[in-house]
Amino acid sequence: MELKARVLIVGGGAIGGLFAWRLSLSRDVTVSIVCRSNYTQVKNTGYLITSAQFGSGIYRPKGVYQTVEQAVAAEGPAYDYVIVALKALPNIYDSSERVAAAVGPNTMIVLFQNGIGIEEPFAKRFPNNPLVSSVSFVSVKQESPGELRHGGFSLLAAGLHNAPRSVADRYHDKLQFLFSAFESQGVSCMIEADIQPYRWQKHILNGSTNPVSVICGGSSCQEMVNNSHCKWLLEESMAEIFVLGKIVTGKSFPGVDGIVDPQSATDYIKSIPVPVYTSMLVDSQCKRPMERDVILKNPIALAEKHGVDVPHMRALYALTTMIEEGYTK
Numbered sequence: 001m002e003l004k005a006r007v008l009i010v011g012g013g014a015i016g017g018l019f020a021w022r023l024s025l026s027r028d029v030t031v032s033i034v035c036r037s038n039y040t041q042v043k044n045t046g047y048l049i050t051s052a053q054f055g056s057g058i059y060r061p062k063g064v065y066q067t068v069e070q071a072v073a074a075e076g077p078a079y080d081y082v083i084v085a086l087k088a089l090p091n092i093y094d095s096s097e098r099v100a101a102a103v104g105p106n107t108m109i110v111l112f113q114n115g116i117g118i119e120e121p122f123a124k125r126f127p128n129n130p131l132v133s134s135v136s137f138v139s140v141k142q143e144s145p146g147e148l149r150h151g152g153f154s155l156l157a158a159g160l161h162n163a164p165r166s167v168a169d170r171y172h173d174k175l176q177f178l179f180s181a182f183e184s185q186g187v188s189c190m191i192e193a194d195i196q197p198y199r200w201q202k203h204i205l206n207g208s209t210n211p212v213s214v215i216c217g218g219s220s221c222q223e224m225v226n227n228s229h230c231k232w233l234l235e236e237s238m239a240e241i242f243v244l245g246k247i248v249t250g251k252s253f254p255g256v257d258g259i260v261d262p263q264s265a266t267d268y269i270k271s272i273p274v275p276v277y278t279s280m281l282v283d284s285q286c287k288r289p290m291e292r293d294v295i296l297k298n299p300i301a302l303a304e305k306h307g308v309d310v311p312h313m314r315a316l317y318a319l320t321t322m323i324e325e326g327y328t329k
Contacts, residue, residue: 005177008071009033010099011085012064014142015112017047018150019083019187021059026181029081032063032071039066041146051150054186068101078104081178084122085112087283088294096125103129108174110134110158114206114279115294116199116302119161127162130171134158135198137256139276155188155256159195200245201253203299204265208237210280210295211316214323218285220275225266233312235262240310244299247306280320287327292320 005028009020012035024031035042046060065071082102086095095113103109109122110132119133135158139151156179163171172191179189192198209221212234216224224230239262246252259265269276280290296317303310 005029005080005181006075007031007081007083007178008068008075008079008102009083009085010068010102011087011112012036012038012042013085013087014140014148015136015138016083016085017042017059017142017146017148018049018051018138018140018154019085019112019136019156019182020061021047021049021057022054022154022185022187023181024059024061025185028177028181028184030062032065032075033061034065034068034071036066038142038145039064045146047146047148049148049150051148052152053150053154068099072101077102079107080174081108081110083110083112087289088113088115088118088291089289090121091293092289094121094125096121100125105129108132108171108178110175110178112136113294114202115291115298116203116207117298118294123162130163130167130174131161132158132175133161133195133199135195135202137202139272141277154186155190156182157190157192157195157198157256159192159198161195194249194251196249197245197251197253198256200241200249201256201259203245203295204238204241204253204259204262205269207241207295207299207313208234208265209269210278210290211292211320212237213278213281214284214290215316215319218281220277221269222272222275225269231266235266237312237316238262238265240303240308240313241299244303244306244308244310247308248302284320284323284327289328290320290324292317292324296320 007029009016012033020031020033043064046058050056079102082099108130112134122131137155141149160171183189257268283290
């Protein structure tokens with residue numbers, strides 16, 4: 001009997017659920033998932049997925065658990081891959097600690113998280129494990145617990161965060177195996193020697209539309225770019241991200257979706273045919289902690305380190321912090 005690679009996805013929200021579905025269809029892997037707020041729905045009835053790219057269907061994961069510890073107790077330790085799709089909330093919890101029970105000596109840790117500086121807690125806790133930083137370019141929303149709506153496109157760009165020369169080829173081959181499984185089910189994948197320009201590329205939209213939508217009190221991304229005052233604020237914030245990201249990485253951005261400057265970024269938002277509401281906005285409306293540290297605080301710290309002035313970013317951080325503190329008292 002041919003052994004399949006064992007994958008545990010930690011975080012069963014929109015991103016985790018969508019990519020678990022695609023990966024589970026590969027004959028080369030078995031996939032289990034750890035869910036939190038939607039555990040009951042996913043455990044009992046699976047995911048109901050509507051996808052413009054892949055069609056509609058119901059996905060019932062092989063294993064659904066409430067904690068990583070429960071998954072390990074049921075299936076055994078040391079997964080081949082642990083995919084981290086948790087929200088990055090370092091001010092609330094340490095994501096690396098939450099997945100530790102599933103990580104063995106040969107486990108590859110793959111981060112499907114937004115923001116800047118997300119890799120450091122994992123690199124510190126698991127210095128001898130292959131660590132992959134992945135950036136997902138995809139539009140997917142969990143409309144209700146276990147109900148996902150996905151657009152017509154999915155791209156994963158990834159690169160090794162820690163790859164000593166002695167094991168770089170082996171790590172690359174292991175990542176290629178995982179991405180080949182994704183590609184066999186229609187997900188476009190890229191492996192890059194340096195993934196950080198792609199992470200900063202995605203941050204152009206994440207780092208601007210997320211906090212501004214919260215401050216605007218509920219606007220969609222399209223509504224924001226169609227308001228001249230708000231569009232100006234978005235483009236000023238994006239300009240800071242472009243400058244800072246290029247200084248931090250020492251490279252230009254790859255230009256995914258034709259986004260090469262603030263104007264092209266707001267033009268891209270205008271071109272999206274359906275209203276887009278940011279994840280930070282949804283979290284604020286539900287009175288949940290927002291990913292403000294990895295979206296704003298960490299880039300601000302890098303700006304201080306490199307002597308880059310980011311006044312708009314600082315203002316957005318101050319305001320979103322006050323908003324969150326107001327509803328979490």
